Each structure stands twice: as C-alpha cells, then as structure tokens.
Ligand SMILES: Nc1nc2c(ncn2[C@@H]2O[C@H](COP(=O)(O)OP(=O)(O)OP(=O)(O)O)[C@@H](O)[C@H]2O)c(=O)[nH]1
C-alpha cells in the first residue's frame with residue numbers, strides 16, 4: 458500500500474507496519490487509489506436529468522458520517538437515504554446535503570434497504586452503508602461490470618447481474634477479527650450450500666433495478682444481502698466480486714461491533730442457508746467469479 462490514504466474521515470493513513478496485516482487483509486497491489494476512482498467529471502448530466510444510478514443508503518443514526526458519504530457520490534448518482542428510525546439528525550443532514558430521504562419505520566437493515574429499492578427510479582441501483590466505511594466513488598467501476606439492462610428479466614445476457622464489493626481493509630482495525638472470521642465461515646457455507654464462490658458478503662453492491670425487483674426478496678433484517686445472492690443464483694444469473702476499500706466506520710457500530718448484532722446476523726443468515734438445504738431456495742447454474750479492479 459502506498460500510503461495515499463482513502464479520503465475516509467476516519468482514516469489515519471497507512472499503518473507503519475504494513476506486513477502486520479493478515480494476509481487477506483492487504484488491499485490488492487493493483488488497486489487504484491481511491492482518488493483515481495473518478496467521478497463522471499466532464500460528462501456531467503444536466504441538473505434536472507434523471508439519476509443514472511440510485512444509491513440506497515440505509516441509515517440508522519449516521520448523521521456524523523452522511524456528509525462525507527453523500528459528498529463522495531459521483532455526478533449523476535442520487536443518494537436515497539433511508540432513515541430507519543434515527544434519533545439523531547440523520548434525515549435533516551441528508552436533506553441538507555442534497556439526498557432524497559425516505560422514511561422506513563420498520564426496523565431492520567433489510568427493511569431499510571428494500572424501502573430504498575422501492576423508492577429508486579434509476580435503471581441501476583447501488584447499495585452502500587451510510588457509515589463511511591465504504592467509498593461511493595468506487596461505484597462506477599462496479600456499475601461497469603454489470604451486464605446491459607435486459608428488457609426481459611428472464612433473459613441471461615453476458616455479464617454480471619449482481620456485482621458485490623469484496624471488502625479489503627485499508628488499515629488495521631477496519632474490520633474486527635471476529636467479524637472477519639464469521640464472514641469467512643459464512644462464505645464457506647454459502648459455497649457449500651449454493652455453489653456460489655464468494656469471499657465476502659459485503660453490503661456495497663450494484664444491480665439493475667428490474668432484476669432486483671424480480672428477485673422478490675422477503676428478508677427484512679440482516680439476511681437481506683444473503684437472500685439477494687441466493688435468489689440471484691437461483692435464477693442462474695452471474696454474480697461477480699470486485700475488491701473495494703473498507704475503512705473504520707464513523708460513529709457507533711450496530712452489528713459487527715456488538716454481540717447482539719452479530720448474533721442477530723448469524724441467526725438471519727442461518728435461516729436462509731437452511732432454506733437452501735431444504736430446497737426452499739434452489740441452486741441455479743450461475744457462473745460467478747472475481748473481477749480484478751479495473752476489469
Ligand atoms: N444494524 C442496523 N443497521 C441499519 C438499520 N437500519 C439501517 N441501518 C444502516 O445499515 C448500514 C449497515 O449497518 P452497520 O451498523 O454499519 O452494520 P455493519 O456494517 O454490519 O457493522 P458496523 O459498521 O460494525 O456497525 C448502516 O448504514 C446503518 O445505519 C438497522 O435496523 N440495523
């Protein structure tokens with residue numbers, strides 16, 4: 458790592474001892490510095506043009522992080538902040554920074570994410586945490602990996618139907634060890650049960666809106682991202698992973714940093730994986746694989 462930092466507000470810069478990272482915690486050598494993950498720049502659409510991509514930002518008390526997150530959106534990307542019962546100023550801060558705010562009173566990551574999907578109007582929809590652990594300026598590279606929009610959602614054009622950001626820690630402490638181990642175990646179970654080869658079930662992801670709606674997702678809690686993967690695979694649609702930077706979140710941790718959150722996530726995921734085992738979620742013939750940064 459060259460030490461350029463990520464621009465993330467919590468990023469203290471590069472570690473003094475990069476070799477101290479666990480092996481798979483190191484960002485890939487060919488990863489472009491985030492400053493290079495260029496927004497659309499000159500190709501800026503007119504002011505009132507419809508969004509190219511709607512970016513769903515589920516939000517529970519992220520007032521501190523939102524200004525940075527919304528500010529990192531490329532031109533033509535619209536922030537849809539789904540306020541999930543925040544008791545801080547999240548909604549007001551989001552509005553003040555130009556985001557569209559949707560209110561979802563039913564608690565749960567999936568409830569918030571799905572409300573954002575239903576509010577989206579762009580052909581392409583992205584999901585990103587609102588805690589500044591991920592950088593929305595990486596989204597165009599992910600969108601570029603998507604297959605062209607299919608007129609018929611049942612069709613299978615070449616290219617990915619779901620692009621997942623594989624989290625790569627930028628500094629030690631971005632990702633607590635217990636969370637990384639749990640994630641690794643989950644990835645292995647997904648591979649065994651469904652055949653989908655993943656390294657991470659990261660929350661940053663992009664897909665076509667019509668495809669996402671066609672999946673008929675039902676989970677409204679922590680299982681939502683996993684159900685999205687399993688249902689995409691069930692249809693035989695291709696899933697691709699690409700490396701994305703993962704920095705320490707801004708604000709208080711709700712899931713991976715708390716015992717309650719971790720147990721809840723494991724419970725929701727296990728239920729879904731049992732559904733695969735019992736045949737309630739079928740395995741498709743999806744090809745999936747990793748895309749290198751810049752592919
Ligand atoms: N946990 C949780 N997050 C929610 C909820 N509703 C919206 N969110 C948002 O969903 C995103 C993911 O939640 P995080 O708390 O970052 O969960 P995580 O990334 O697994 O773990 P930490 O970042 O370590 O807390 C954040 O932007 C939250 O604000 C909810 O009901 N529960």
Ligand SMILES: [Mg+2]
Nearest residue numbers: 586588590706
């Ligand atoms: Mg987070």
